[in-house]
Amino acid sequence: MSELPVAPEQIIHVVDDDEALRDSMTWMLEGNGYRVLTYESAEAFLRVCRPDMAGCVVLDVRMPGMSGLEMFEELGRRRCTLPVVFITGHGDVPMAVSALKKGAVDFIEKPFSERDMLRLIEQCLMLERDSRDKRLQEADTARRLEHLTQREREVLDLIIVGKLNKQIADVLGISIKTVEVHRARVMEKMGANSLAELVQHVVTVEPGALLR
Known part of the structure; x- marks a missing residue:
């Protein structure tokens, strides 16, 4: 079994025209030990955005060209999973609330x-x-x-x-001893230490497994 990849460094991506x-x-942020990259526009960030990025996005709601909300919707279309916090002016709060309903983490007012x-x-x-740990676990289980x-x-x-x-x-037409051998191999190959852990791993990847 191949080892899981090393976790990438988390970066704070600040997208604001100011x-x-x-x-x-x-x-x-750098003074508090974070790594930061900044972008003057939504378009600038989208040019370098990749699905494997780790960290989060701090995003201004209102910018020239593509707005923060439009960029947020584009991230969704690209299946980008970076959490987003919006920076808003007082008049932009309703738009930020709309973004929260679509999956943004929060917004903060200037x-x-x-x-x-x-x-x-x-x-x-x-x-x-x-979220990244969950995706890695699901990929490993698969x-x-x-x-x-x-x-x-x-x-x-x-x-x-x-089933016992x-x-x-009885179902497979094999001996109980053979079942025990296969069961032990399944537990070993799946990296599970208990029945509960085995079930949890499988149903995370295959939600319908319990209904078979």
């Missing part, structure tokens, strides 16, 4: 405090780490499933729906 704000955000911004940044990074033999997969499917060894033996 140069002074970009500079102050860079100073504040002028904002360093403490409030850092709190939102850490919330976003925690969400992104959890790879492990592909390495099962046909018989091991048949045994696994019956284990998942709660004797019942599995």
Whole structure:
């Protein structure tokens, strides 16, 4: 089984047409140990946006050209999973609320405090780490499933729906001892230490497994 890839470094991507704000955000975030990249427009960020980016986006709602909301919708179309915090002026709050309903993490009104911004940044990074870990676990489970033999997969499917060894033996027309051997191999190949862990891993990748 191949090892999981090393987690990429999380970067704060600040997208705002206000140069002074970009500079102050860079100073504040780098001073608190974060890595920061800034962009003067939504178009500039989208030119370098990749699905494997880690971190989060701090995004101004209202910018010349493509607005922050339009960029947010484009990120969704590109299946970009970076958490987004919107920076808003007072009149932009209704638009930010609309973005929250579509999946943005939060919004913060200008002028904002360093403490409030850092709190939102850490919330976003925690969400992104959890989401990335989940995707890596699902990819690992999918790879492990592909390495099962046909018989091991048949045994696994019956284990998942709660069949006992004797019942599995009857269904497949094999001995209980053979079921025990296949069951042990399934647990080993799937990297599961318990039945509960095995079920949890499989149903995360295949939600319909319990209904078979």
